[in-house]
Amino acid sequence: MTKKKAVVLLSGxxxxxxxxxxxxxxxxxxxxxxxxxxxRHEHETLAAQRNAESFELVEHAIVKLxxxxxxxxxxxxxxxxxxxxxxxxxxxxxxxxxxxARNTIFLSFALGWAESRNVTDxxxxxxxxxxxxxxxxxxxxxxxxxxLANLATKKGVTSSESFKIHAPLIEMTKAEIxxxxxxxxxNYAHTTSCYDPNDLGEACGHCDACxxxxxxxxxxxxxxxxxxx
Amino acid sequence: MTKKKAVVLLSGxxxxxxxxxxxxxxxxxxxxxxxxxxxRHEHETLAAQRNAESFELVEHAIVKLxxxxxxxxxxxxxxxxxxxxxxxxxxxxxxxxxxxARNTIFLSFALGWAESRNVTDxxxxxxxxxxxxxxxxxxxxxxxxxxLANLATKKGVTSSESFKIHAPLIEMTKAEIxxxxxxxxxNYAHTTSCYDPNDLGEACGHCDACxxxxxxxxxxxxxxxxxxx
Numbered sequence: 001m002t003k004k005k006a007v008v009l010l011s012g013x014x015x016x017x018x019x020x021x022x023x024x025x026x027x028x029x030x031x032x033x034x035x036x037x038x039x040r041h042e043h044e045t046l047a048a049q050r051n052a053e054s055f056e057l058v059e060h061a062i063v064k065l066x067x068x069x070x071x072x073x074x075x076x077x078x079x080x081x082x083x084x085x086x087x088x089x090x091x092x093x094x095x096x097x098x099x100x101a102r103n104t105i106f107l108s109f110a111l112g113w114a115e116s117r118n119v120t121d122x123x124x125x126x127x128x129x130x131x132x133x134x135x136x137x138x139x140x141x142x143x144x145x146x147x148l149a150n151l152a153t154k155k156g157v158t159s160s161e162s163f164k165i166h167a168p169l170i171e172m173t174k175a176e177i178x179x180x181x182x183x184x185x186x187n188y189a190h191t192t193s194c195y196d197p198n199d200l201g202e203a204c205g206h207c208d209a210c211x212x213x214x215x216x217x218x219x220x221x222x223x224x225x226x227x228x229x
Numbered sequence: 230m231t232k233k234k235a236v237v238l239l240s241g242x243x244x245x246x247x248x249x250x251x252x253x254x255x256x257x258x259x260x261x262x263x264x265x266x267x268x269r270h271e272h273e274t275l276a277a278q279r280n281a282e283s284f285e286l287v288e289h290a291i292v293k294l295x296x297x298x299x300x301x302x303x304x305x306x307x308x309x310x311x312x313x314x315x316x317x318x319x320x321x322x323x324x325x326x327x328x329x330a331r332n333t334i335f336l337s338f339a340l341g342w343a344e345s346r347n348v349t350d351x352x353x354x355x356x357x358x359x360x361x362x363x364x365x366x367x368x369x370x371x372x373x374x375x376x377l378a379n380l381a382t383k384k385g386v387t388s389s390e391s392f393k394i395h396a397p398l399i400e401m402t403k404a405e406i407x408x409x410x411x412x413x414x415x416n417y418a419h420t421t422s423c424y425d426p427n428d429l430g431e432a433c434g435h436c437d438a439c440x441x442x443x444x445x446x447x448x449x450x451x452x453x454x455x456x457x458x
Binding site: 061063064065066067069070071072073093094098099100101102103104105107108109111112113115116117135136138140141144145147148149151152153154156157158 | 290292293294295296298299300301302322323327328329330331332333334336337338340341342344345346364365367369370373374376377378380381382383385386387
């Protein structure tokens with residue numbers, strides 16, 4: 001019997017590091033895919049590399065995607081990242097850290113990359129509970145992409161296999177995600193979540209991503225091993 | 230009243246040149262988007278530039294997308310392009326010129342680019358009649374992408390406008406497309422369709438794209454102004 005194969009989107013963050021551990025633990029041969037998309041800080045890619053090196057992967061590709069022509073996002077443009085002191089203060093609207101169509105672009109590329117490697121299982125670490133309100137992190141979005149994937153591709157249309165988009169964290173809280181990862185031996189010191197780190201890669205402690213992460217560790221009675229400013 | 234705005238995917242081929250003429254003729258302010266995706270020949274991009282220069286566009290962006298890590302396509306890898314002498318000889322299966330998830334990647338990028346320009350109408354020149362059998366050229370695919378677009382984006386989720394993916398050629402024959410374009414003054418000498426041109430950019434005359442194009446001009450009683458080897 002051939003071994004199960006999976007493509008895993010790996011960002012360098014806490015969520016995708018957990019997904020990577022879950023998928024390798026389930027016995028998949030893993031092809032990890034990271035993007036350099038003009039995000040303001042390169043610490044994400046370095047973190048993704050450190051995560052990838054913790055596992056025996058078939059392949060880890062880092063693909064450059066130039067999204068600099070997109071405007072209006074604090075992750076790729078010179079716009080201030082909102083700061084707060086507690087999770088309760090995080091705004092309810094879609095924040096300025098939203099990058100237009102980012103997950104759709106990442107998943108589309110992953111789809112073609114997976115098809116050309118004969119892989120139909122694609123995993124990503126989106127989360128619809130403790131998250132920032134991004135539309136492309138919701139279950140209905142993931143379902144719509146999966147449907148599209150099987151209409152868009154040669155493999156989806158002509159073979160008996162179909163593409164499956166797996167979002168195993170989608171209904172988990174940040175605390176549950178961290179607990180799962182700790183159980184699988186994830187070294188969260190190798191991950192970076194901050195939207196606004198300094199030049200040394202140290203986290204700000206006050207953006208949405210930092211606040212959600214800190215709360216998740218605290219609820220597990222653990223200290224976040226990330227370095228804060 | 231603000232003028233209608235549209236993003237048009239512009240490949241350098243006959244179909245997208247026709248779409249560009251149709252959309253400008255309908256009074257849209259046009260943002261054209263082309264991709265250099267590692268296709269074996271660069272003549273496509275040059276043709277797209279010539280087409281773009283024929284119209285007064287708000288913007289024409291040429292974006293590099295590195296798809297070289299994809300394998301198995303005759304358009305980006307060292308695989309022979311199939312040749313024939315008549316349209317009837319063209320195979321019925323999805324051909325080796327299929328690029329995995331190409332239209333999904335292009336449309337995803339266009340979606341983010343459009344959103345960051347406050348544009349919700351996206352046009353592309355796919356065609357489901359005189360085409361090569363690609364899965365991502367069918368109406369059900371376009372409908373699925375449109376649905377996804379409105380789940381994936383801030384604009385789709387929070388505003389009263391919704392994204393529309395327009396494929397005005399989808400039910401037209403190649404002959405009808407050419408007739409429409411001629412009526413709108415398209416200079417088809419500025420377009421290239423061949424999957425396997427020589428170094429001078431001259432068309433082979435025998436790949437699927439050349440055969441369909443030649444038949445389309447012939448049915449209009451016209452000579453194709455493209456240069457053949």
